[in-house]
Amino acid sequence: MIYRAEIKVLLKRSVLDPQGQAVEKALAILSYDNVEHVRIGKYMELRLRASDKTAAEAQVREMCERLLANPVIEDFIFTVAEAEA
Amino acid sequence: MIYRAEIKVLLKRSVLDPQGQAVEKALAILSYDNVEHVRIGKYMELRLRASDKTAAEAQVREMCERLLANPVIEDFIFTVAEAEA
Numbered sequence: 163m164i165y166r167a168e169i170k171v172l173l174k175r176s177v178l179d180p181q182g183q184a185v186e187k188a189l190a191i192l193s194y195d196n197v198e199h200v201r202i203g204k205y206m207e208l209r210l211r212a213s214d215k216t217a218a219e220a221q222v223r224e225m226c227e228r229l230l231a232n233p234v235i236e237d238f239i240f241t242v243a244e245a246e247a
Numbered sequence: 248m249i250y251r252a253e254i255k256v257l258l259k260r261s262v263l264d265p266q267g268q269a270v271e272k273a274l275a276i277l278s279y280d281n282v283e284h285v286r287i288g289k290y291m292e293l294r295l296r297a298s299d300k301t302a303a304e305a306q307v308r309e310m311c312e313r314l315l316a317n318p319v320i321e322d323f324i325f326t327v328a329e330a331e332a
Contacts, residue, residue: 170290185291185315194310196296205255205290206270211281225279230270 172203250303257288
């Protein structure tokens with residue numbers, strides 16, 4: 163079975179996000195001064211073959227911990243769903 | 248009213264994604280060779296003050312088109328919801 167995973171990786175709340183701050187300032191310069199708490203992270207999509215959804219979720223979690231996120235400074239959340247095709 | 252926006256920015260399907268390819272190869276080296284179609288993009292969270300949800304959505308769309316995404320090579324999707332606090 164083919165599953166589709168969507169993964170979001172964000173810096174932990176306690177970690178300074180200079181990229182988010184830069185974007186917030188740039189937005190303010192463009193007159194979007196009603197925007198705050200901008201945080202920037204990574205978004206990843208992938209497809210994987212697995213025997214069932216539980217196995218797919220376990221593998222995605224493991225891949226996040228080993229490669230896709232840095233658990234020291236980043237949090238990740240993901241969803242896994244059956245792919246259409 | 249305060250709204251919370253979540254924005255995903257991904258390269259258009261027709262645009263080569265070298266970062267995604269690099270991650271796919273790195274996953275294969277780690278024995279995750281059942282993974283394919285890795286695509287890497289940006290994920291952004293922000294809060295904004297707006298009179299209603301329609302205004303908040305319109306502003307987020309405009310910010311994506313003007314600053315947060317590059318419409319020539321990227322697609323964006325976003326959700327806007329009332330923030331809890």
